[in-house]
Amino acid sequence: MPKFKYIKISQSSNTFMLTAIPARLLTKIAYASIRRQDDEQGAVQRVLNTSRISGIKEFALQRGDFPASIVLNWVGKDLVMDRDNLTIPDVERSAQIIDGQHRVAGLRAAIAEKPALGSTPIPVAIYSKLDTPQSARIFLSINTEQRPVPKSLVFDLYGVTGADLMDPSAIRAGDIVTFLNEDSQPYDGLIKFPNTARQRGGIALSTAVTAVKPLVEPKGILDQIGASELETQKAIFNNYFSVLEKKYEGLWQERSNAFIYASGFIGAIEFLRTKLIDYCAMKKSFERRTISDVIKMDASNRILQEEVKGLGGTDAANHVRDRLIQAFRPTESTQQLKV
Numbered sequence: 001m002p003k004f005k006y007i008k009i010s011q012s013s014n015t016f017m018l019t020a021i022p023a024r025l026l027t028k029i030a031y032a033s034i035r036r037q038d039d040e041q042g043a044v045q046r047v048l049n050t051s052r053i054s055g056i057k058e059f060a061l062q063r064g065d066f067p068a069s070i071v072l073n074w075v076g077k078d079l080v081m082d083r084d085n086l087t088i089p090d091v092e093r094s095a096q097i098i099d100g101q102h103r104v105a106g107l108r109a110a111i112a113e114k115p116a117l118g119s120t121p122i123p124v125a126i127y128s129k130l131d132t133p134q135s136a137r138i139f140l141s142i143n144t145e146q147r148p149v150p151k152s153l154v155f156d157l158y159g160v161t162g163a164d165l166m167d168p169s170a171i172r173a174g175d176i177v178t179f180l181n182e183d184s185q186p187y188d189g190l191i192k193f194p195n196t197a198r199q200r201g202g203i204a205l206s207t208a209v210t211a212v213k214p215l216v217e218p219k220g221i222l223d224q225i226g227a228s229e230l231e232t233q234k235a236i237f238n239n240y241f242s243v244l245e246k247k248y249e250g251l252w253q254e255r256s257n258a259f260i261y262a263s264g265f266i267g268a269i270e271f272l273r274t275k276l277i278d279y280c281a282m283k284k285s286f287e288r289r290t291i292s293d294v295i296k297m298d299a300s301n302r303i304l305q306e307e308v309k310g311l312g313g314t315d316a317a318n319h320v321r322d323r324l325i326q327a328f329r330p331t332e333s334t335q336q337l338k339v
Contacts (some may be wrong), residue, residue, distance in 0.1 A: 001305075006086040009125075014134065016127045017079075017086055026119030027108040029094040030072060049102065056106025061114055069123040070100035071138065073130045075290045086126075095126065098135050099142045103304040169220075172230065173212040177205065178306060179234050186241035186252070191261050201253075201260045211269040212237070216322065221273055225281040240272055243291045258303045258320055263313060267320025271328075275323070279330050297327045 006019040060066075076094030080087040088094075097104055111118045127138070181191035192202045215222050217235075222233055244259060245252040258264035279294060280286045297303075303323045308316035 001087050001089050003085040003087050005084060006081065008081075014127060014130075014138075017081070018123070018125050019086055020121040020123050021088060022118060023107050023120045023122050024111060025088065026070065026122050027111060028092055028120075029076075029105055030070065030104050031087070031093045031095070031099050033096045034105075040189055046306055048091075048243070052102045053105045053109060056103055057109040057113070059119060060107055060110035066103060066120075068100075069125040070104060071098040071142065072096065072124055072126045073098050073135055074126050074128040078291075079126070081129060096135070098127070106324060124154055143163060153183050165326060169213050169217040172216045172233070173209045174205070174263045175230060176212055176234055176237050177208040180208075180237060180241060182316065186245045187260075190253070200284065201250075202257055203262050203265045205261045208265060211266045215269070215273055215277075221277055225277065227286075236277075236280075237272075239286055239288045240291055241268070242275065243288050243295060244268065246292070247295070247297045249299070251302075256304050256306065256309060258305045261305060261308075263311075263316030264303065264305070264311075264320050266317040268324065270317065270321040271324040275325060275328055279328075287299060295324070295327050296329050301327060 002018045002021070002025065004021055008015045009016055009018055029206075045053055072095040074095050076089060076091055080318045107117070107122070108121075127134075130138070177187075177191055179185065180187040182188065186210075191208055192204045194205070208243070214220055217223070222228065222236070227233060227236060241259075248254075248257060251257060253260060276291065276294075280290060281291055303320055307323070308319050311319060
Protein backbone atom coordinates (compact mmCIF):
# COMPACT_ATOMS: atom_id res chain seq x y z
CA MET A 1 0.00 0.00 0.00
CA PRO A 2 1.29 3.49 -0.84
CA LYS A 3 3.03 5.48 1.89
CA PHE A 4 3.40 9.24 2.11
CA LYS A 5 5.24 11.73 4.27
CA TYR A 6 2.82 13.69 6.41
CA ILE A 7 2.44 16.34 9.08
CA LYS A 8 0.05 15.83 11.98
CA ILE A 9 -1.79 19.02 12.92
CA SER A 10 -4.11 19.68 15.85
CA GLN A 11 -6.54 22.60 15.76
CA SER A 12 -9.28 23.21 18.31
CA SER A 13 -10.78 19.80 19.09
CA ASN A 14 -9.77 18.04 15.86
CA THR A 15 -6.60 16.56 14.41
CA PHE A 16 -5.81 15.99 10.76
CA MET A 17 -2.95 14.75 8.60
CA LEU A 18 -1.57 17.03 5.92
CA THR A 19 0.08 15.26 2.98
CA ALA A 20 0.16 15.12 -0.82
CA ILE A 21 -1.01 12.15 -2.86
CA PRO A 22 -1.17 11.46 -6.62
CA ALA A 23 -4.32 12.77 -8.29
CA ARG A 24 -5.11 9.25 -9.54
CA LEU A 25 -5.20 7.89 -5.99
CA LEU A 26 -7.19 10.87 -4.72
CA THR A 27 -9.87 10.49 -7.38
CA LYS A 28 -10.17 6.79 -6.59
CA ILE A 29 -10.51 6.94 -2.81
CA ALA A 30 -12.51 10.17 -2.51
CA TYR A 31 -16.25 10.56 -3.00
CA ALA A 32 -18.95 13.15 -2.29
CA SER A 33 -21.61 12.28 0.26
CA ILE A 34 -24.64 14.47 -0.50
CA ARG A 35 -26.68 16.12 2.23
CA ARG A 36 -30.32 14.84 2.33
CA GLN A 37 -29.52 12.21 -0.30
CA ASP A 38 -26.96 9.89 1.32
CA ASP A 39 -27.87 8.23 4.61
CA GLU A 40 -24.47 8.26 6.31
CA GLN A 41 -22.55 10.28 8.86
CA GLY A 42 -20.52 13.14 7.41
CA ALA A 43 -22.88 13.84 4.49
CA VAL A 44 -22.53 17.62 4.02
CA GLN A 45 -21.94 18.10 0.29
CA ARG A 46 -24.16 19.76 -2.31
CA VAL A 47 -25.16 18.30 -5.67
CA LEU A 48 -22.34 18.65 -8.18
CA ASN A 49 -22.43 21.52 -10.69
CA THR A 50 -21.49 20.06 -14.07
CA SER A 51 -20.39 23.39 -15.54
CA ARG A 52 -17.90 23.87 -12.71
CA ILE A 53 -16.54 20.37 -13.27
CA SER A 54 -16.03 21.13 -16.95
CA GLY A 55 -14.19 24.35 -16.12
CA ILE A 56 -11.88 22.62 -13.64
CA LYS A 57 -11.22 19.82 -16.13
CA GLU A 58 -10.07 22.36 -18.72
CA PHE A 59 -8.01 24.15 -16.07
CA ALA A 60 -6.27 20.88 -15.19
CA LEU A 61 -5.67 20.01 -18.84
CA GLN A 62 -4.03 23.42 -19.28
CA ARG A 63 -1.59 22.54 -16.48
CA GLY A 64 -3.34 24.59 -13.82
CA ASP A 65 -2.04 24.50 -10.26
CA PHE A 66 -3.96 23.04 -7.29
CA PRO A 67 -2.16 24.40 -4.22
CA ALA A 68 -5.16 24.40 -1.84
CA SER A 69 -5.79 21.21 0.08
CA ILE A 70 -8.68 18.90 -0.64
CA VAL A 71 -10.29 18.24 2.75
CA LEU A 72 -11.25 14.60 3.39
CA ASN A 73 -13.01 12.67 6.14
CA TRP A 74 -11.53 9.18 6.25
CA VAL A 75 -14.28 6.56 6.66
CA GLY A 76 -12.47 3.39 5.52
CA LYS A 77 -10.40 1.00 7.59
CA ASP A 78 -8.25 2.73 10.19
CA LEU A 79 -5.31 4.61 8.72
CA VAL A 80 -1.88 3.27 9.60
CA MET A 81 0.91 5.70 10.37
CA ASP A 82 4.32 5.64 11.93
CA ARG A 83 6.65 8.48 12.81
CA ASP A 84 7.40 9.37 9.20
CA ASN A 85 4.83 7.82 6.88
CA LEU A 86 1.08 7.62 6.42
CA THR A 87 -0.22 4.52 4.66
CA ILE A 88 -3.25 5.19 2.47
CA PRO A 89 -5.06 2.07 1.20
CA ASP A 90 -5.84 2.09 -2.52
CA VAL A 91 -9.53 1.39 -1.90
CA GLU A 92 -12.48 3.13 -3.52
CA ARG A 93 -14.84 5.28 -1.41
CA SER A 94 -12.53 5.39 1.58
CA ALA A 95 -12.79 9.14 2.18
CA GLN A 96 -15.72 11.55 2.10
CA ILE A 97 -14.97 14.93 0.58
CA ILE A 98 -15.59 17.79 3.00
CA ASP A 99 -14.24 20.47 0.66
CA GLY A 100 -13.11 20.17 -2.95
CA GLN A 101 -15.66 17.86 -4.57
CA HIS A 102 -15.69 19.86 -7.81
CA ARG A 103 -11.89 19.85 -7.97
CA VAL A 104 -11.83 16.09 -7.47
CA ALA A 105 -14.51 15.54 -10.12
CA GLY A 106 -12.72 17.89 -12.52
CA LEU A 107 -9.42 16.12 -11.96
CA ARG A 108 -11.11 12.75 -12.51
CA ALA A 109 -12.47 13.96 -15.86
CA ALA A 110 -9.09 15.41 -16.84
CA ILE A 111 -7.26 12.19 -16.00
CA ALA A 112 -9.72 10.21 -18.13
CA GLU A 113 -8.70 12.39 -21.08
CA LYS A 114 -5.02 12.72 -20.20
CA PRO A 115 -3.85 9.82 -17.95
CA ALA A 116 -0.43 11.39 -17.29
CA LEU A 117 -2.15 13.94 -15.02
CA GLY A 118 -2.80 11.09 -12.58
CA SER A 119 0.73 11.44 -11.21
CA THR A 120 0.20 15.09 -10.24
CA PRO A 121 0.63 15.46 -6.45
CA ILE A 122 -2.42 17.06 -4.82
CA PRO A 123 -2.34 18.42 -1.24
CA VAL A 124 -4.91 16.80 1.05
CA ALA A 125 -5.94 17.34 4.66
CA ILE A 126 -7.30 14.09 6.08
CA TYR A 127 -9.55 13.96 9.13
CA SER A 128 -10.71 10.60 10.42
CA LYS A 129 -14.15 9.29 11.42
CA LEU A 130 -15.88 12.68 11.75
CA ASP A 131 -19.62 12.65 12.37
CA THR A 132 -22.03 14.91 10.49
CA PRO A 133 -21.94 17.88 12.93
CA GLN A 134 -18.13 17.85 12.94
CA SER A 135 -17.96 17.68 9.14
CA ALA A 136 -20.58 20.41 8.87
CA ARG A 137 -18.61 22.77 11.13
CA ILE A 138 -15.48 22.35 8.99
CA PHE A 139 -17.47 22.71 5.76
CA LEU A 140 -19.17 25.89 6.99
CA SER A 141 -15.90 27.34 8.24
CA ILE A 142 -14.34 26.94 4.80
CA ASN A 143 -17.35 28.08 2.79
CA THR A 144 -18.48 31.04 4.90
CA GLU A 145 -15.42 32.47 6.60
CA GLN A 146 -12.83 31.70 3.89
CA ARG A 147 -14.55 33.63 1.12
CA PRO A 148 -13.53 33.63 -2.56
CA VAL A 149 -11.87 36.72 -4.00
CA PRO A 150 -14.07 39.32 -5.72
CA LYS A 151 -14.69 38.84 -9.45
CA SER A 152 -13.06 42.17 -10.19
CA LEU A 153 -9.78 40.96 -8.71
CA VAL A 154 -10.02 37.77 -10.78
CA PHE A 155 -10.41 39.78 -13.99
CA ASP A 156 -7.65 42.14 -12.89
CA LEU A 157 -5.30 39.21 -12.31
CA TYR A 158 -5.96 37.79 -15.78
CA GLY A 159 -3.51 40.41 -17.01
CA VAL A 160 -0.63 38.93 -15.01
CA THR A 161 -1.25 35.16 -15.29
CA GLY A 162 0.38 32.81 -17.76
CA ALA A 163 -1.07 32.83 -21.26
CA ASP A 164 -2.00 29.13 -21.03
CA LEU A 165 -4.42 29.81 -18.16
CA MET A 166 -6.09 32.94 -19.49
CA ASP A 167 -9.60 33.27 -20.82
CA PRO A 168 -8.86 35.08 -24.11
CA SER A 169 -12.32 36.63 -24.33
CA ALA A 170 -12.08 37.99 -20.78
CA ILE A 171 -8.65 39.39 -21.57
CA ARG A 172 -9.98 41.07 -24.71
CA ALA A 173 -12.97 42.50 -22.83
CA GLY A 174 -10.64 43.67 -20.06
CA ASP A 175 -8.42 45.44 -22.59
CA ILE A 176 -11.43 47.27 -24.03
CA VAL A 177 -12.82 48.25 -20.63
CA THR A 178 -9.40 49.46 -19.48
CA PHE A 179 -9.12 51.54 -22.66
CA LEU A 180 -12.53 53.14 -22.00
CA ASN A 181 -11.25 54.10 -18.55
CA GLU A 182 -8.16 55.93 -19.86
CA ASP A 183 -7.69 59.72 -19.88
CA SER A 184 -10.16 61.55 -22.12
CA GLN A 185 -12.12 58.36 -22.86
CA PRO A 186 -15.87 58.14 -22.07
CA TYR A 187 -15.39 56.16 -18.84
CA ASP A 188 -12.30 58.03 -17.66
CA GLY A 189 -12.10 57.25 -13.93
CA LEU A 190 -15.49 55.52 -13.91
CA ILE A 191 -14.31 51.89 -13.97
CA LYS A 192 -13.81 50.65 -10.42
CA PHE A 193 -10.70 48.47 -10.20
CA PRO A 194 -9.90 46.30 -7.16
CA ASN A 195 -8.61 48.11 -4.07
CA THR A 196 -9.55 51.58 -5.33
CA ALA A 197 -11.38 54.12 -3.17
CA ARG A 198 -15.13 53.76 -2.97
CA GLN A 199 -17.18 56.15 -5.02
CA ARG A 200 -20.77 56.81 -5.87
CA GLY A 201 -21.38 55.84 -9.45
CA GLY A 202 -18.95 54.00 -11.64
CA ILE A 203 -18.93 50.41 -12.85
CA ALA A 204 -17.05 47.52 -11.25
CA LEU A 205 -14.40 46.04 -13.52
CA SER A 206 -16.03 42.60 -13.28
CA THR A 207 -19.43 44.02 -14.27
CA ALA A 208 -18.02 45.83 -17.30
CA VAL A 209 -15.94 42.83 -18.45
CA THR A 210 -18.89 40.47 -18.04
CA ALA A 211 -21.08 42.78 -20.14
CA VAL A 212 -18.54 43.25 -22.94
CA LYS A 213 -17.21 39.69 -23.11
CA PRO A 214 -20.06 38.07 -25.15
CA LEU A 215 -19.57 40.64 -27.91
CA VAL A 216 -15.86 39.88 -28.35
CA GLU A 217 -15.87 36.10 -28.01
CA PRO A 218 -14.86 33.97 -30.99
CA LYS A 219 -17.96 33.67 -33.19
CA GLY A 220 -19.53 36.49 -31.19
CA ILE A 221 -21.36 39.29 -32.96
CA LEU A 222 -18.26 41.39 -33.68
CA ASP A 223 -16.40 38.38 -35.02
CA GLN A 224 -19.39 37.57 -37.23
CA ILE A 225 -19.25 40.97 -38.95
CA GLY A 226 -15.48 40.80 -39.44
CA ALA A 227 -14.57 43.19 -36.61
CA SER A 228 -12.19 40.80 -34.86
CA GLU A 229 -9.11 42.96 -34.32
CA LEU A 230 -8.61 44.59 -30.93
CA GLU A 231 -8.06 48.08 -32.34
CA THR A 232 -11.22 47.84 -34.43
CA GLN A 233 -13.25 46.69 -31.44
CA LYS A 234 -11.81 49.45 -29.24
CA ALA A 235 -12.78 52.00 -31.88
CA ILE A 236 -16.35 50.68 -32.04
CA PHE A 237 -16.87 50.86 -28.27
CA ASN A 238 -15.12 54.23 -28.05
CA ASN A 239 -17.15 55.76 -30.87
CA TYR A 240 -20.41 54.49 -29.42
CA PHE A 241 -19.86 55.73 -25.88
CA SER A 242 -18.30 58.98 -27.11
CA VAL A 243 -21.52 59.70 -29.00
CA LEU A 244 -23.60 59.06 -25.88
CA GLU A 245 -21.23 61.24 -23.84
CA LYS A 246 -21.56 64.11 -26.29
CA LYS A 247 -25.34 63.95 -26.17
CA TYR A 248 -25.14 64.79 -22.44
CA GLU A 249 -23.39 68.10 -23.23
CA GLY A 250 -20.97 68.21 -20.29
CA LEU A 251 -23.31 66.38 -17.88
CA TRP A 252 -21.92 62.90 -18.59
CA GLN A 253 -20.19 62.50 -15.22
CA GLU A 254 -23.10 63.95 -13.23
CA ARG A 255 -24.71 61.53 -10.80
CA SER A 256 -28.01 61.93 -12.63
CA ASN A 257 -26.60 60.13 -15.72
CA ALA A 258 -27.80 56.52 -15.82
CA PHE A 259 -24.87 55.43 -18.00
CA ILE A 260 -22.26 55.89 -15.26
CA TYR A 261 -23.88 53.14 -13.20
CA ALA A 262 -23.79 49.38 -13.73
CA SER A 263 -27.35 49.05 -15.03
CA GLY A 264 -26.83 51.88 -17.51
CA PHE A 265 -23.60 50.38 -18.82
CA ILE A 266 -25.14 46.92 -19.18
CA GLY A 267 -28.23 48.35 -20.88
CA ALA A 268 -26.05 50.34 -23.28
CA ILE A 269 -24.06 47.22 -24.17
CA GLU A 270 -27.29 45.27 -24.75
CA PHE A 271 -28.54 47.98 -27.13
CA LEU A 272 -25.19 47.89 -28.92
CA ARG A 273 -25.38 44.11 -29.23
CA THR A 274 -29.02 43.75 -30.25
CA LYS A 275 -29.56 46.83 -32.42
CA LEU A 276 -26.67 49.10 -33.21
CA ILE A 277 -24.03 46.64 -34.40
CA ASP A 278 -26.34 45.14 -37.03
CA TYR A 279 -27.34 48.60 -38.20
CA CYS A 280 -23.77 49.86 -38.46
CA ALA A 281 -22.70 46.65 -40.22
CA MET A 282 -25.49 47.18 -42.74
CA LYS A 283 -24.33 50.80 -43.21
CA LYS A 284 -20.71 49.56 -43.27
CA SER A 285 -19.82 52.39 -40.90
CA PHE A 286 -19.15 52.60 -37.18
CA GLU A 287 -18.12 56.24 -37.41
CA ARG A 288 -19.36 58.59 -34.72
CA ARG A 289 -21.47 60.53 -37.20
CA THR A 290 -23.25 57.35 -38.29
CA ILE A 291 -23.99 56.41 -34.68
CA SER A 292 -24.98 59.92 -33.65
CA ASP A 293 -27.38 60.31 -36.56
CA VAL A 294 -29.30 57.19 -35.65
CA ILE A 295 -29.60 57.84 -31.88
CA LYS A 296 -32.00 60.76 -31.46
CA MET A 297 -31.28 61.99 -27.95
CA ASP A 298 -31.17 65.46 -26.45
CA ALA A 299 -32.05 67.23 -23.20
CA SER A 300 -35.69 66.18 -23.57
CA ASN A 301 -35.10 62.42 -23.53
CA ARG A 302 -31.76 61.75 -21.83
CA ILE A 303 -31.78 58.59 -19.72
CA LEU A 304 -31.51 59.50 -16.04
CA GLN A 305 -30.62 57.40 -13.04
CA GLU A 306 -33.84 58.38 -11.28
CA GLU A 307 -35.76 56.39 -13.91
CA VAL A 308 -34.29 53.09 -12.72
CA LYS A 309 -34.31 53.71 -8.96
CA GLY A 310 -36.17 50.90 -7.25
CA LEU A 311 -35.75 48.49 -10.16
CA GLY A 312 -33.77 45.29 -9.84
CA GLY A 313 -30.48 44.97 -11.71
CA THR A 314 -31.87 43.16 -14.75
CA ASP A 315 -35.01 45.32 -14.93
CA ALA A 316 -32.93 48.49 -14.65
CA ALA A 317 -30.59 47.40 -17.46
CA ASN A 318 -33.56 46.41 -19.63
CA HIS A 319 -35.16 49.82 -19.03
CA VAL A 320 -32.01 51.59 -20.27
CA ARG A 321 -31.84 49.30 -23.30
CA ASP A 322 -35.51 49.94 -24.12
CA ARG A 323 -35.09 53.70 -23.78
CA LEU A 324 -32.22 53.56 -26.24
CA ILE A 325 -34.36 51.52 -28.62
CA GLN A 326 -37.03 54.25 -28.40
CA ALA A 327 -34.39 56.81 -29.44
CA PHE A 328 -33.15 54.60 -32.29
CA ARG A 329 -34.11 55.91 -35.76
CA PRO A 330 -32.48 53.70 -38.40
CA THR A 331 -32.17 54.56 -42.07
CA GLU A 332 -31.06 52.42 -44.98
CA SER A 333 -27.96 52.81 -47.14
CA THR A 334 -24.56 51.18 -47.62
CA GLN A 335 -20.97 52.29 -47.94
CA GLN A 336 -17.39 51.13 -47.25
CA LEU A 337 -16.90 49.89 -43.65
CA LYS A 338 -15.49 52.71 -41.54
CA VAL A 339 -14.63 53.01 -37.86
